[in-house]
Amino acid sequence: MNNCFILLAAGKGKRFNSKEKKQFFIYKNKPLFMHSINKAKKSKLFKKIVLVTNKQLKISNVDIVKGGKERSDSSFNGLKFIANKKIKNVFIHDAARPNFSIKLLKKLKKNLYNNKAVVPYINTHNSTKYAYQNKVINLKRERVYLTQTPQCFDFKTLYNLSKKNKNSVTDECALFLNNNKKIKFIKGEDSNIKITKKIDLYKNKIKTFYGIGFDIHRLVKKKRLYLGGIRIPFHSGLKGHSDGDVIIHCIIDALLGALRKKDIGSLYPSNKNKFKNIRSPKMLKPIIINIESNNYYINNLDINLICERPKVSKYRNKIINSLSRLMNINKDIINIKGKTVEKLGLIGKENAIACEAIVSISKYE
Ligand code: ZN
Secondary structure (H helix, E strand, O other), X not given: OOEEEEEEOOOOOHHHOOOOOHHHOEEOOEEHHHHHHHHHHHHOOOXXXXXXXXXXXXXXXXXXXXXXXXXXXXXXXXXXXXXXXXXXXXXXXXXXXXXXOHHHXXXXXXXXXXXXXXXXXXXXXXXXXXXXXXXXXXXXXXXXXXXXXXXXXXXXXXXXXXXXXXXXXXXXXXXXXXXXXXXXXXXXXXXXXXXXXXXXXXXXOEEEEXXXXXXXXXXXXXXXXXXXXXXXXXXXXXXXXXOOOHHHHHHHHHHHHHHOOOOHHHHOOOOOHHHOOOOHHHHHHHHHHHHHHOOEEEEXXXXXXXXXXXXXXXXXXXXXXXXXXXXXXXXXXXXXXXXOOOOOXXXXXXXXXXXXXXXXXXXXX
16 A cells, blocks of 8 residues: 555635635535545555645644745645655645545556556536637537646656656646546546635535433432542532433433434433443443544534533633543533522532533534
């Protein structure tokens, strides 16, 4: 698996009309360039992933290389960086195209067995003309190739061409063409659009779902109290098959509700011994993985903790920090309110703690 993925994210984005460069804009809930990094990682095709950028960044298992003046300079910087790293095949991709599929990566790689360069293209649906000298001529649109990235190459061939190249080229495919080298063209993807203008960022439809959760546990002596994944000093703890963490149970139910996947009892039946004394963060984790792998993201989470004591105000920040870590979400989108019950009933007499939560999740289509 001596493949390398080079992601070019050093462009100026002249057509983007913004102070922040487009590759760092938030698109579908993460910086534009991260979509490509995540897909490259997920494909498991690459020994090395290189990000060419002028921004100071640190990303696990990704090498950062400084960009150049033009796209071709940045690409060359990336190639130079891997020159002594025994790479056989190199994929070059523009960060402005976040919507390619892993299937396309695999198709490119498959075609590289018998070729030195594989490039995806699409046809245009527009009638196409070409201005040449003083004339405008008609082109057969099925013969017009709009080339996309990722493109993949035999590393040595591309590196040698890049070393000799003195011109600025808009992609590596042009480099091969300028040197009369053979390229295998394969069908690209219509959805693999290039984000060029700001309006391109907001073309996706969003679907939003809400989920609600409620839970109550009895307080018993000689048990530790866990709320929101942290231990809280108290005279009693919450009784239950697990550690009794009402906040996390509530969140699990709210998330399952939003995902339309039944409830916590169906997922963790209390008659199953393997879940006995299970810590609640462990129960939450697979649901967070499910959310992320299905491209949902959490918009906000609001919690009511219903108890006479402990005082929520004292632990609010700690609980929010813990939930932010466990759920892999920003602290700003979590809220906890404390609610007492005028000393009424089980809760009022500090014999139980209840909790309710509401969550909203979204997905781009
Ligand atoms: Zn519970």
